Amino acid sequence: MSEFYVLLGVARDATEAEIKKAYRKLAMEYHPDRNPAPEAEARFKEITEAYEVLRDPQKRAAYDRYGKAGVGGAAGGFNFHHVDLAEALNIFMRDFGGLGGLESLFGGGRARTDARRGQDVRVTVKLSLADVAAGVKKTVRFKAPDRCTNCQGTGAKPGTRPTACGTCGGSGEVRRAARSMFGQFVSVSPCPTCAGEGVVVQEPCEVCRGEGRVRAEKTVTVDIPAGVSTNNYLTLRGQGAAGPRNGPAGDLLVMLDIKEDDRFERQGDDLIFDLPLSFSQVALGTTVTVPTPYGEEEVRIAPGTQPETVVRLRGRGLPVLGQNSKGDLIVRVHVWTPERLTAEQERLFQELAKLEGEPPTRSPGFWSKLKEALGA
Ligand SMILES: [Zn+2]
Ligand SMILES: [Zn+2]
Structure with missing residues (x-):
């Protein structure tokens, strides 16, 4: 359960000030506007996630007790979820005002969200007290887009293939180097031609019209651990809506509705x-x-x-x-x-x-x- 502490390189009994200081130092190093290395963005999200929990005494106490484990702890209704890049950038901006005001000079502070990620889907399962006592498997059924099997999710007519985007050469991003009195900056933005996908579909699939996904009904079995309460929810990674053209799937959020037992x-x-x-x-x-x-x-x-x-x-x-x-x-x-x-x-x-x-x-x-x- 020391994962968040390890990520920030602080002791388990670190003060709020120490946590803030440690995060700021790491964030300055891994901020994607500063560090072009491909793994920097993931690291930035991770440390921000850790910081966001440990900076809040209530969330920190819940984390110390329950860990994240995909389930929010009962204490204080703390619901853990992974932050995406836009959230991480906002958190950093909120507490530290960004990278020393540089982005205001360069139009930065980009709130890039992954446009290709499928939607999160929220479902509610009803539980009895006996379910809470023993833990239970529940099958949930919901409507959400699923990958098109006709084109394998590519969006291209079978027999054809999406071609690499000419504007960005397939990377999905356009980078511009800008020089300033503070040194050289690389600004990265999604490619306007392919909307960041890196490929363009010339002949769309007839079933999904190039979307790469179709309407579907999904069935998912959810393992509900014993001891949950109404303010907990479970996050099933990648079990939500499929993303367009094989983009990453959203998450399935399982809310719990526990029926009261008159006896207790x-x-x-x-x-x-x-x-x-x-x-x-x-x-x-x-x-x-x-x-x-x-x-x-x-x-x-x-x-x-x-x-x-x-x-x-x-x-x-x-x-x-x-x-x-x-x-x-x-x-x-x-x-x-x-x-x-x-x-x-x-x-x-x-x-x-x-x-x-x-x-x-x-x-x-x-x-x-x-x-x-x-x-x-
Ligand atoms: Zn298709
Ligand atoms: Zn492109």
Whole structure:
């Protein structure tokens, strides 16, 4: 889980100032307007992603606890996603004002997004508490463009091939060198002829009309880990819409809709179950059956149990997301008083009333001492 820290070259307990400083240094080195090496852009995105999480105390705490793992942690509704280049450039610009104001001189700060990337698709899956307890595989069906099989996604009529773009020579980019008092700059922009694809289709495929993708219904099986909550979502890389002409596919974002279970109240990984018992049951002690997400379980109620006593069934709550542990099932005892008595019941209660004596004198701390003595 130290990945983000390693990327920025900072210690796990680094201060916000140290994180900011480390990021700025690396960003100046890998900013794609400064560093023309092909791997610089990917590196820039990675360090920005790490910075964006670690600079925010809430996201950082969630990351320390859960890692990214494709699932946002429950804490603070932190949803992790990969940043694209445009976002990364904006983040850098937001916090550091860009490359020392140079782009304002050179019309830079280009917000280049990958026009060839397919759309992200969002779907919602419904889950029951039992699904959350055990983890579940769900099959989702959705409409999204898929690669055209007639042209293998190229957009060119079968038997023909897209040809290399004459303007950019197939690179998809036009580079211009500009000289300034600060030194030489290389400005890169998408080729206007081929829109950055590097190729042009002379004879379009008849099925997709040159798009390289067609309308389709997709079926994807989603593995939902145990312990998720409503503010988590899963990102399935490349499972969204196909990009035009074999461009990279978008992502599938799986939102979770967890149906409440009337039997339990969920508190993070713990579940609360309210157990009503009669006066005789708490006075005499009893064994009752309570539901858990893993089946029913017997609970022993000690003689003399006081109202609002809590019995904790360790490890019978929900799994902790991404960890091999479970929360508890908390059984709250309530004492039920009969509202209407039959003649026979009333006679017996009268009899009992003669024998039961006075309740103990109330003094501060009496109830807590009593509960302590009972081990509740
Ligand atoms: Zn086609
Ligand atoms: Zn071109």
